[in-house]
Amino acid sequence: MSKNTKIILSASSIIIAIIAMLLVATPASSGSEMKIANINETADTLKGRHLTTEGLLIQDSVSWDADAIELTFDIVYEGHELSVFYNGVRPDNFTDDVYIIVRGYLNEQGVLEAEAVQTRCPSTYEGEDADDHDPDAIWDEEDSND
Amino acid sequence: MELIGQFSIYLGFFLSVWALISFLIGIRKQDQRLIDSGKGAVLSIFILASVSTTLLLFLLGTSDFRFEYVASYTSTDLPMVYKLVALWAGNAGSLLLWTFFLAMYGAMVAFSKKMKKNPMTPYIVSIMLLNTIFFYFILSFVSNPFDTFPAGEVPAEGRGLNPMLQDPGMILHPITLYLGYVGLVVPFAFAIASLIMKSMDAFWVQMARRWTIIAWAFLTMGNVIGGWWAYTELGWGGYWAWDPVENASFMPWLTVTAYLHSVMIQERKNMLKVWNLSLIIISYLLTLFGTFLVRSGILTSVHSFAQGNIGQYFLMFFSFMVLLSLYILMSRYHLLRKDSGQFDSYLSKESSFLLNNIILLGGTFAVFWGTIFPIVSEAIAGTRVTVGVPFFNTVMSPILLALIFLMAICPLIAWQRASVKNIRDNFLIPALISLAVLGVIAAMGVRDAYPLISFTVIAFALLTHIVEFIRGTKARQKVTKENVAVAFGCLMYRSRRRYGGYVVHLGVILIAFGIVGSNFDAEQLVTLQEGDTLEIENYVLTYESLDQRRDGLNDIVYATIAVEKNGEDVGYVTPERVFYANWEEPSTNVAVRSTLVEDLYVVLSGWEEDNRATFQINVNPLVSWIWIGSAVLVLGSLFAILGGRYGQSVPRYAGPQRKVH
Numbered sequence: 001m002s003k004n005t006k007i008i009l010s011a012s013s014i015i016i017a018i019i020a021m022l023l024v025a026t027p028a029s030s031g032s033e034m035k036i037a038n039i040n041e042t043a044d045t046l047k048g049r050h051l052t053t054e055g056l057l058i059q060d061s062v063s064w065d066a067d068a069i070e071l072t073f074d075i076v077y078e079g080h081e082l083s084v085f086y087n088g089v090r091p092d093n094f095t096d097d098v099y100i101i102v103r104g105y106l107n108e109q110g111v112l113e114a115e116a117v118q119t120r121c122p123s124t125y126e127g128e129d130a131d132d133h134d135p136d137a138i139w140d141e142e143d144s145n146d
Numbered sequence: 147m148e149l150i151g152q153f154s155i156y157l158g159f160f161l162s163v164w165a166l167i168s169f170l171i172g173i174r175k176q177d178q179r180l181i182d183s184g185k186g187a188v189l190s191i192f193i194l195a196s197v198s199t200t201l202l203l204f205l206l207g208t209s210d211f212r213f214e215y216v217a218s219y220t221s222t223d224l225p226m227v228y229k230l231v232a233l234w235a236g237n238a239g240s241l242l243l244w245t246f247f248l249a250m251y252g253a254m255v256a257f258s259k260k261m262k263k264n265p266m267t268p269y270i271v272s273i274m275l276l277n278t279i280f281f282y283f284i285l286s287f288v289s290n291p292f293d294t295f296p297a298g299e300v301p302a303e304g305r306g307l308n309p310m311l312q313d314p315g316m317i318l319h320p321i322t323l324y325l326g327y328v329g330l331v332v333p334f335a336f337a338i339a340s341l342i343m344k345s346m347d348a349f350w351v352q353m354a355r356r357w358t359i360i361a362w363a364f365l366t367m368g369n370v371i372g373g374w375w376a377y378t379e380l381g382w383g384g385y386w387a388w389d390p391v392e393n394a395s396f397m398p399w400l401t402v403t404a405y406l407h408s409v410m411i412q413e414r415k416n417m418l419k420v421w422n423l424s425l426i427i428i429s430y431l432l433t434l435f436g437t438f439l440v441r442s443g444i445l446t447s448v449h450s451f452a453q454g455n456i457g458q459y460f461l462m463f464f465s466f467m468v469l470l471s472l473y474i475l476m477s478r479y480h481l482l483r484k485d486s487g488q489f490d491s492y493l494s495k496e497s498s499f500l501l502n503n504i505i506l507l508g509g510t511f512a513v514f515w516g517t518i519f520p521i522v523s524e525a526i527a528g529t530r531v532t533v534g535v536p537f538f539n540t541v542m543s544p545i546l547l548a549l550i551f552l553m554a555i556c557p558l559i560a561w562q563r564a565s566v567k568n569i570r571d572n573f574l575i576p577a578l579i580s581l582a583v584l585g586v587i588a589a590m591g592v593r594d595a596y597p598l599i600s601f602t603v604i605a606f607a608l609l610t611h612i613v614e615f616i617r618g619t620k621a622r623q624k625v626t627k628e629n630v631a632v633a634f635g636c637l638m639y640r641s642r643r644r645y646g647g648y649v650v651h652l653g654v655i656l657i658a659f660g661i662v663g664s665n666f667d668a669e670q671l672v673t674l675q676e677g678d679t680l681e682i683e684n685y686v687l688t689y690e691s692l693d694q695r696r697d698g699l700n701d702i703v704y705a706t707i708a709v710e711k712n713g714e715d716v717g718y719v720t721p722e723r724v725f726y727a728n729w730e731e732p733s734t735n736v737a738v739r740s741t742l743v744e745d746l747y748v749v750l751s752g753w754e755e756d757n758r759a760t761f762q763i764n765v766n767p768l769v770s771w772i773w774i775g776s777a778v779l780v781l782g783s784l785f786a787i788l789g790g791r792y793g794q795s796v797p798r799y800a801g802p803q804r805k806v807h
Contacts, residue, residue, distance in 0.1 A: 011501055014504045014505055015504060018508035018511070018541075022515055025536075026515075026519065028540070029533055029537035031532050031533075032529060050532075052534075066752065067673055069672075069760060088671060088762075089671065091380045091382075092380045092731075103534065119448070
């Protein structure tokens with residue numbers, strides 16, 4: 001066996017070590033990514049399982065308790081809704097019809113207790129309809145409130 | 147305008163096809179006229195891409211809402227700079243920018259003085275044209291930035307640009323990342339061209355070196371600026387979140403880093419030819435794969451673009467390029483195996499480079515595995531299994547630590563065969579001082595194994611590099627009798643490639659220092675009354691007031707917080723929420739008081755009618771070093787390719803000769 005082969009073979013043991021590390025780490029830190037419909041259907045079987053899902057924010061459902069720093073809201077995907085509870089502050093872009101990615105665990109009431117709430121980086125899907133946009137609308141509204 | 151826009155896209159597509167055909171026939175028939183025609187077309191494509199890009203910028207700047215793209219991403223009240231950067235806010239515009247960069251790189255290679263009379267040029271440009279044709283195809287038939295609304299349906303106003311994108315990060319992050327992504331086409335084209343021509347020497351490696359480092363430096367900048375932007379943007383998970391799209395740009399960075407090291411072995415010892423070719427091919431393919439991930443929306447990502455059919459086209463092109471690359475590489479495999487050098491010793495610079503390469507590639511595979519695991523698991527088991535941040539931290543921490551350790555050793559270990567004396571002379575003092583650092587950190591109360599090991603290894607790497615600089619300067623002084631400053635300056639300048647590389651290493655060391663330190667962060671979420679104080683780490687914060695001011699069309703609500711550190715007043719921080727004229731939800735401006743020791747990071751999340759306000763307050767240690775290290779890294783890479791007489795000569799092409807060039 002040439003020295004080249006020996007060196008390459010011994011260096012390859014690093015690869016084996018990395019693969020072993022992957023195999024150990026994968027089940028230890030895995031969860032499920034599911035659509036809301038599937039979460040609702042199989043809620044009973046998901047206890048203790050780390051879940052990732054996403055949906056459009058339903059703005060009217062947002063509720064905020066400043067003293068407890070608790071944020072609750074609903075998201076909807078393909079007509080199915082899921083309630084989310086989050087002990088943290090609302091991220092930017094947290095507005096109607098924006099995709100919200102949530103990660104966490106389902107509680108007894110079928111509410112997702114989120115560890116992380118993220119909004120998608122806005123690109124092609126954001127924004128109101130161009131026809132409806134009126135840059136003065138917010139000021140008019142504020143003036144009327146005053 | 148519409149006609150010019152559409153015409154420039156379609157003509158660009160036509161000329162790309164024409165250029166490729168004329169190059170292919172020109173190469174086959176060895177007809178210089180056809181090659182010249184192809185080159186002319188390449189220049190014309192660049193001019194056309196410039197026209198398209200300038201025109202779209204003009205339309206965006208003048209709010210011409212007849213165009214769907216302009217209406218989708220701008221509004222009349224948007225500041226001009228953000229009207230212009232909307233060029234890369236959406237699919238069609240960003241693809242046009244990509245095409246422009248491709249055309250620019252193509253013209254630069256085709257008309258480079260260094261490539262004059264070089265028979266490789268038509269081959270290289272042909273490979274690049276494959277990419278140009280694909281992107282022009284997408285622009286022409288799938289996602290055209292010059293599509294207009296039907297007559298009578300033109301909106302009076304545009305949708306505006308999301309406030310999250312109205313950030314300096316939006317100006318720099320996409321453009322640097324694209325320059326890096328697209329730039330990797332060039333070394334890939336050099337590699338494939340050398341294979342096609344059966345030119346098995348290291349010529350392509352030397353010619354592609356600068357291109358590779360430029361692309362790598364831009365890729366670095368793109369990633370870092372993205373991290374800096376995400377750090378201040380609430381909801382994107384901090385400076386690095388192992389998001390699939392972040393991973394997509396990290397993977398080619400890892401493989402190009404591996405390539406830049408292993409290629410030195412090929413230049414010096416004529417070894418690892420297949421390995422180097424594979425690395426550059428993989429790096430390029432990873433850029434396509436990353437683009438597919440971003441554009442297809444196949445993975446759940448914070449950064450994904452909207453779902454659509456565009457991903458299918460990227461998947462098809464990616465598959466085509468995989469097969470083409472594999473076919474060309476395998477068909478030349480027997481030639482590549484000839485004349486290969488040998489390792490002389492287990493303990494040598496070559497062996498440490500090989501080890502570094504294997505670890506970098508292992509790291510790439512780990513990131514790839516974690517990224518695509520949801521797709522693989524869905525294909526096998528029918529359910530999408532995700533691996534989250536803990537997976538990446540568990541796997542990547544030892545890998546990156548091992549890399550820094552190797553980085554500490556590589557510069558000082560001898561080529562061919564390192565002796566015990568060599569190792570003792572170079573490493574004894576840095577090792578002893580690093581152990582002292584370990585003792586100091588332990589005495590400061592750090593008990594976790596990871597930070598203890600990490601800081602020790604980082605100190606060791608820093609010290610070995612300092613030793614290398616000192617030894618080099620002393621050796622030069624001995625010969626030239628120059629003073630220390632002159633000797634150091636001349637040493638650096640005359641060996642820019644080598645010492646530029648070491649400066650890059652120093653940048654990586656500083657980044658690692660910042661990353662390890664930032665893990666010791668502290669966070670509080672509180673709702674305070676005006677006048678309330680809170681303590682976090684060695685800070686005392688007093689929430690003094692909540693006020694409002696107007697900035698142009700925007701209303702800004704801001705909190706004034708007095709900051710004391712270790713009992714001394716250090717001023718105020720004023721976190722803000724900005725209400726944009728055309729956006730329903732306010733956007734956060736995080737207040738960051740940054741020092742070399744730590745960042746005080748304050749977010750105003752919301753407020754109540756009685757002026758109670760909710761804050762997220764973090765103390766993030768050492769984060770500044772991530773940005774400082776990144777700047778050092780980029781400066782080092784630019785220094786390494788600085789022009790001049792010394793060590794930068796252009797090699798002569800010695801491969802198969804052709805009549806056409």
